[in-house]
Amino acid sequence: MDFKKDFASILYEVLDGKLDQDKLTLMIEKPRFEEMGDLAFPCFELAKLLRKSPHSIAADIAAEIKSPLFEKVEAVSGYVNVFLNKHKVSFLVLKEVLTLKEHYGDLDLGKNQVITVDFSSPNIAKPFSMGHLRSTVIGNALALIAEKYGYPSVRINHLGDWGTQFGKLIVAYKKWGKEETVKQQPIKELLKLYVKFHDEAEKDPSLNDEGRGWFKKLEENDDEAMKLWEWFREESLKEFSRIYKLMGIEFDSFQPSTMTRWIKWSTYLKT
Numbered sequence: 098m099d100f101k102k103d104f105a106s107i108l109y110e111v112l113d114g115k116l117d118q119d120k121l122t123l124m125i126e127k128p129r130f131e132e133m134g135d136l137a138f139p140c141f142e143l144a145k146l147l148r149k150s151p152h153s154i155a156a157d158i159a160a161e162i163k164s165p166l167f168e169k170v171e172a173v174s175g176y177v178n179v180f181l182n183k184h185k186v187s188f189l190v191l192k193e194v195l196t197l198k199e200h201y202g203d204l205d206l207g208k209n210q211v212i213t214v215d216f217s218s219p220n221i222a223k224p225f226s227m228g229h230l231r232s233t234v235i236g237n238a239l240a241l242i243a244e245k246y247g248y249p250s251v252r253i254n255h256l257g258d259w260g261t262q263f264g265k266l267i268v269a270y271k272k273w274g275k276e277e278t279v280k281q282q283p284i285k286e287l288l289k290l291y292v293k294f295h296d297e298a299e300k301d302p303s304l305n306d307e308g309r310g311w312f313k314k315l316e317e318n319d320d321e322a323m324k325l326w327e328w329f330r331e332e333s334l335k336e337f338s339r340i341y342k343l344m345g346i347e348f349d350s351f352q353p354s355t356m357t358r359w360i361k362w363s364t365y366l367k368t
């Protein structure tokens with residue numbers, strides 16, 4: 098529904114085709130104040146062409162417009178101000194919404210160029226924060242807007258799942274963790290273990306070395322270290338997925354931070 102275009106075609110008739118419809122559409126303005134109508138047509142440019150004052154041109158045009166689309170047409174200071182017929186306009190808009198359904202408002206600006214949106218990105222083994230929630234809502238809204246505009250979007254969740262803290266978490270789990278408790282409430286339990294690690298490391302700083310040692314093992318793809326890390330990741334993802342499901346959001350990839358490590362490796366290999 099493009100009421101500017103409709104107004105332009107009405108003006109085209111009234112002006113006997115003196116200006117073409119595209120030009121008229123471009124000239125139509127949206128008044129700054131509601132009381133000046135929904136659309137306005139300035140008549141200043143026509144003054145030269147018609148050899149009349151903008152005031153009288155506006156008055157002439159206003160007198161000639163008779164369209165059920167408008168409930169009021171006024172000539173004010175060289176402008177033709179039109180007020181859309183709310184009843185008719187709401188009927189037309191709702192009819193279009195109901196016909197086009199989810200395609201209402203679709204645009205093809207993107208011409209199928211893909212847009213990637215990297216958002217949410219929580220850290221595994223830690224609670225999902227307000228900041229993550231905000232990023233999730235904003236990122237998904239941007240992806241939806243992009244899609245509406247004809248850009249297929251790829252939603253990437255760049256998980257925070259790599260770093261020394263996972264060496265520490267492995268140490269904590271091996272010392273004080275239980276498989277069952279982690280499975281029951283993964284984030285809560287893993288966070289508890291991580292906090293305990295820090296409390297204990299204050300008393301016994303050698304734990305930090307152990308943590309670094311296990312992270313080194315992770316970096317070297319050690320079997321036991323990788324199995325535990327993958328499990329923490331999987332359990333955390335289960336919990337995050339519950340939140341995403343509640344919000345009706347799906348991701349195309351849960352790209353691991355480890356990806357950066359692989360990319361680094363492959364560049365080393367190439368050089």
Ligand SMILES: NC(=[NH2+])NCCC[C@H](N)C(=O)O
Nearest residue numbers: 215216218219220255256257
């Ligand atoms: N590529 C990204 N999305 N990076 C942002 C990572 C955010 C980080 N995981 C955090 O929770 O603070």
